Amino acid sequence: MSHHIPGQPVTAVVQRVEIQKLRQGDNLILGFSIGGGIDQEPEHNPFSEDKTDKGIYVTRITPGGPAEKADLRIGDKIMQVNGWDMTVVTHDQARKRLTNKKEGVVRLLVTRKSLEEAVKHSMGNGPKQ
């Protein structure tokens, strides 16, 4: 994920993660925490490669929660939630998309660095096979 030029399309290798919300009392929780957003300071994000990236990142995963079960990992960048874009949203908009009480399932498109590398490796090995 090199420095993104504004206006150019974003390309990324993404993984589909489907999380079933868990009911805890009156709330439906997903079991992770998010950080980032276009209204936040991007420099202090420890997970981003490009320090001007204002996307939404997973900062914590509750152990044993639904997100962990769905193979969401810490440091993942969330690109879409249920079809809604998450790359250019404010922190509060992101929170709202994820905590919609009418949806019991969220389908995320997340990207992480290890995905890119895996694809590169497989592409590198591909032609030889």
Add this chain to the structure above:
Amino acid sequence: MDNESTYSGYSYKSSHSRSSRKHRERRDRHRSKTRDINIRGDKSVTIQAPGELLLDAESTRGDDRDDNWGETTTVVTGTSVDSISNEDLTRVSKDLEDSLPLECRRYFGPALGAVLGFFALVTPLAFLALPQLLWRDTLEPCGTPCEGLYISLAFKLLILLISTWALFLRPPKATLPRFFIFRCLLLALVFLFVASYWLFYGVRVLEPRETDYRGIVGYAASLVDALLFIQYLALVLLEVRHLQPAFSLKVVRTTDGTSRFYNVGYLSIQRAAVWVLDQYYSDFPVYNPALLNLPKSILSKKMSAFKIYNLGEENSTNNSTGQSTTMVAAAACRRDNSHNEYYYEEAEVERRVRKRKARLVVAVEEAFTHIKRHQDDEAAASSPKHPREVMDPREAAQAIFAPMARAMQKYLRATRQQSYHSMESIINHLQFCITHNMTPKAFLERYLSPGPTLQYLDNSRGRQWTLVSEEPVTAALRQGQVFSLRRLDFSLVITVTPLPFLRVGEEFIDPKSHKFVMKLQSETSV
């Protein structure tokens, strides 16, 4: 203290050498030598025996310097620093006394200048007095306008006198190898000026016996005005022009690399040299030759050369280069070892110095607790029971010197300062500190750090420096010039850089525009 060590004393010889501007100019035109050779010639003279030193080429020329300009006519005065024993010291002082006739010649120049100045000041009065004396009867009487002119003349002369005294009548501080262009110019201007006034006066007033006295008084008043303006010109050229900083001089001492930066104005090289020397004596720590060398144990190992023999076949052309490279490589291997030793040796020396310093500080503190200042009103209370001996500062100093003497001596030896402080000087300083109620720390300040050279100078003698420069020393300072001031055992190398041109812009900040926000770094759990 330790006066029997190798540095047993410093001899300061003073010879006051002069240079004459006009005589020298003529003389130098006949010489076809370059500046450097001239300087080197001077230097070779100064290396000779002490008696000769006083009679070097510079010293005996009379000069027609104006006493008024005493402050800036400078010639490098003669002293040199040798380390000699005390008998030589007495011999040298006797030689100095022999040099008294030169002392008189030193003031010949200022005297001549004083004569010119006096002549210039007396001229207006002469202009006024001569008609009165010679043809008083035929003079037209001149009433109120003349009296007004008399008053203004009197006050202007008084102001001239006071300002001449304030600006120019100073004892010469230094003597320089070449004359000053500006000063010469001004003296010539004054001379020409007064001479032309006299000429005009003689032709137009004295001969035809002019009767219009008011005109004569006006003439004298105009002379005084012109003298005032010349003095203004002198003030600007000689004093004010040098004040605004324009160049930065870097002064480096060749022996130990101590360096300073100074800002000066538009000066000639020789005046800049004098200015730098003034700062040198109070800014640079004293030059201690004992501190310079690497410990011999390290140096001797470095110096031992490797002998390399080439066995086997090699071209004769490659022989020397092959040898030299292998020798250099071997020496490099050697060098790896010696830096290690240097490091440990330095650490050891530093540790030793610190230990001795600690002992010294403790000894001095303890010594100072033995005495206290005697108050007169205590006398009545204490005298019946315990009569205490009242001492003056000298005796008190001698009394408390004994316990700290050994620690002091060891410390001075460790820092190689023992040649600068004799026992006498330490007791004097102790007496001084006691008199002024100083604490032990204030007493020790002089010994714990090497002070400026001025602290160790004996002011009764002058100092000899040689100015070495590739350009004529009356040239103005320019960018990239390098000149040096040499003494017998070290020299100061001075590099000139102009101060940068500053373009200062302006930015206005509204005091209300200082506003801040918190950085947002939220983390929300979903």
